[in-house]
Amino acid sequence: MAQQKMLKFVNVERDMPQKRVPDLRKKDYDEIYQEFAAVKAEEQASRCSQCGVPFCQTHCPLHNNIPDWLRLTAEGRLEEAYEISQATNTFPEICGRICPQDRLCEGNCVIEQSGHGTVTIGSVEKYITDTAWEKGWVKAAKPFAERDESVGIIGAGPAGLAAADMLRRQGVQVTVYDRYDRAGGLLTYGIPGFKLEKDVVMRRNKLLSDGGVEFVLNTNIGVDISFADLRAKHDAILIGTGVYKSRDLGGPGAGNNGIVKAIDYLTASNRLNFGDTVPEIESGELSATGKKVVVIGGGDTAMDCVRTAIRQGAISVKCLYRRDQKNMPGSQRETQNAIEEGVEFVWLSAPKGFTGEGDVSGVVVSKMRLGAPDASGRQSPEEIPGADYTEDADLVIKALGFSPEELPTLWDTPELEVTRWGTVKADFQTHATSMDGVFAAGDIVRGASLVVWAIRDGREAADSILDYLNNASAVAAE
Template identity: 60%
Template sequence: MAERMLQFVSLPQAQPEKRAVEERRQDFGEIYRAFSVERAEMQASRCSQCGVPFCSVHCPLGNNIPDWLKLTAENRLEEAYEVSSATNTFPEICGRICPQDRLCEGNCVIQKGFSSVTIGAVEKFITETAFENGWVKPNLPSSEREESIGVVGAGPAGLAAAERLRALGYQVHVYDRHDRVGGLMVYGIPSFKLEKHVLDRRHRLMEEQGVVFHLSTPIGAGAGETALDTLRARHDAVFVATGVYKTREVKLPGSGLSGIVQALDFLTASNRRGYREAPGDDAVLHAGGKNVVVIGGGDTAMDCVRTSIRQGAKSVTCLYRRDRANMPGSMQEVKNAEEEGVRFTWLAAPEAFLGDGAVAGVRAHRMRLSLPDATGRQSVEPMPESAFTVEAELVVEALGFEPEDLPALWDAPDLDVTKWGTLKVAPGRFQTSLPGVFAGGDIVRGASLVVWAIRDGRDAAAEIHDHLTAKAGVEREMAE
């Protein structure tokens, strides 16, 4: 047991042991081994317990990180879990996939000179210990309410809202177009970052709580029982948390060649293979034996390059138009990818796809950083006469996601959207232009982090509860 905190002066930072590169290249298992109890206590004891905890300030959920680090250091693990789960609906997920280097750990006050506390690894350790010891229970309501709520989307925002609302006693029904719970977490994120049993376990827990799931159930104008108008009539409130699934494409010469695929299609096919479900176009969406080029610099691009390595690609190259310092993806993911054999070509942008019927290469040109734009970020411009070609039999476009046209898909012209196509809500609120319809997560924010979606789901649940409570009060007054 740690005798006191502030051990960063004598204990170096230590992440959980990483599986050897050659071992982890062969499968889709998570790459980090679990902390031992002793190691978790030691690493938690490095926390400085600072007066202004910047780790909490920069956590979208406002997690009470110093508190559960101290409890872990003192081997009070059940209490640590209670504190952690009080603000985070899914700490076992955030501990695995949050970009801690850009959030809590990146703002740890001891990082200058001593390296930050390994917050994410300790968070994962606390929650897995809680599951192993049976401390994680379904959050059952103390009393039932008659009102029902429809949640559209079983991703992190929808699940977080559903869990909160069900705990308050509402009758919660979750609708999702896919056949499994998790949204992009189940089909968009590879298992080497988030093993799927973690999502299946949470799904079962929410069913035990009383949340009703309607999977393989798309919402749409012609969907009959699940048209938006039908859901509004069936439920006292509807929360839209569909996420953003429309992928951005590169419109360049040769874009129609076979072998040029979208990141989500590629990752979904890979994850379905993990469930022993081979997609119909398996050969096109598999990197085995191919020279692969991934275009993009975010976390999705990192997922694609590392998936390609595990599928046995001949070579994997990532083209990104900015430099390493300006890359939006997690630096830890870049490091893991480099260890596994991915080659990064910085300051490079594609200008054409080459091939006859099927892609055979990508012609790109060198870029250089220029003056900052209106946001303060340096713009990029092509360098003259700098073209070069990268051999490729498979090109994966990982350029981000945009919202689908929900008003058109759902025949809901009164559902207001922003100029970016996201659903319009009042700043800091979740009510849409349709009475009783709320929205949150990526469909409001645009493509963002899982932790922000969880925050939106929790906050939206609180707003829906206030809305229905006020409505019930008005109805009682009118009845009297």
């Protein structure tokens, strides 16, 4: 009788890949989690209970067929596991690294609910795809037939790149425009290497290029080329710019030197790790070396900033967040990693102003308590009167989230409808905007969100663009 390959969660305990010890990993920007060995990946995949209703799949924005590729991994059928994994996910090696699995697939695993510890889905996904790259199973797009239509994609982030991949596989001519000198968006310049090593992103960009996607970089729409010219050049347009406008802080002293935006700080650090010359780091403006650093915010961007500051050699790193740890929006896994590396979290604390003459010397902090729930159901923070104090700081990093740029103004397209939040108004199913042949996907539609949602949006938008092109061809043929 064949040995049972699955449902081993009763006898096999959950096990994550080994993490490098904090004293070593905080000296570099290499990923902190090591790779599963084949035996360990098969063992952990075998813990899957093969649910009749797989909540892991239901709670994955891409609805990845997780139980099937876990079973195939447990059986040693890795190439088949990879084929199923990439059928619904354009970048499984990236999602395996940076998705907040604790809030999505793993957080909804049935055996987790029964007290046995979730299946380590993300680590197995990463293992499958890294093995696929190593074995040469990952192939560039080779369309069955080329099409004449072209699509211009604005933004080389996860939404734009996912759409580009889907469209190229159908033979559509695709050009991706981006303001930066490297494709990838926040994957390249926003997320630090210790979470996502940059050769992983560059490898994927090269694959897209090898498959026929044309990249036009260092190009700012509305400045280097007008939106109208772009529409005239292509049969359809996809807006996938993301949201890059940082939310700001006011209060006394808010204009002091040494108070910087998270996106500027992370971009500078990532550029340095690419080997670029970064004057803002050389001058000390965007460097934490030898400084007391305070990061304001509780999301994943804040976690990226505090852990980067540790690696840059800060004297101390503190993270201020106005709610408690239970109510913070960032990944609990990333928070734990930051604590291990020496970050101090100051919960129930909100900035009220800044001290210093010209250069910042501290953050005036209001102590908070949690009051009644707000509209979202989360308890609202309330200031405790008379409990202010000052937190010393030489560098303050604002990680308060992002909002959209004013695209109708920047692109001279008043007919492009936006919501009251400034995001592009697009149909949630077709991703069509108010302008004919113009679609939008990712954060520029839904607001700052997860990479996995951007990938889903990009793939869905690609399907809608194909329908649009096919209908246009049918009308032209009549």
